[in-house]
Amino acid sequence: MLVGYMRVSTEEQTTSLQKDALLKYGVDERNIFADIVSGASKNRDGLSAALEFLKTGDTLVVWKLDRLGRSLVHLISIITSMKEKNIAFVSLTEGMDTTTASGELFFHIFGALAQFERSLIQQRVKAGLESAKLRGKSGGRPKAIDDEKLKAIKEALASGMSKAAICRTFGVKRSTLIDSLRRDS
Secondary structure, three states: OEEEEEEEEOOOOHHHHHHHHHHHHHOOOHHHEEEEEEOOOOOHHHHHHHHHHOOOOOOEEEEOHHOOOOOOHHHHHHHHHHOOOOOOOEEEEOOOEEEHHHHHHHHHHHHHHHHHHHHHHHHHHHHHHHHHHHHHOOOOOOOOOOHEEEEEEHHHHHOOOOHHHHHHOOOOOHHHHHHHHHHHH
């Protein structure tokens, strides 16, 4: 079965062009799902419904790749997930069809590009953290309990105060106290 998905970013835009293309390709109008939401949005009820509706052997059809994924990585994730369920994918504008050898090649090239993009991002983050470290700044979440407070807590523990009493006195959660003590030892 062919299942269509279309998306526009605003109420002022129309899905007519996409719908016409999907219908011309052979998608039944009853099997077309739509969203009116920015491509960057994670909450796309129409896409969720379409992906839930798809069964093994079905094909998801979109007018253009950018209608489906928020990013290349997201797009690859969706298509890979469908492929694992033996669901094909067709993008009409780009001529991508994972049921053909050339479409499969196209998909693998996209996958390689997505992996390359992830690697570049990781390299930039690592370089940024190293640069910040050279300037005396450390990355990551700030300590839940600063060094001065932790020293006082350790002294209170050494004098016999219970962890429950320390949590009440110093205003910290028990899990935070335990994690901080474990990290400091």
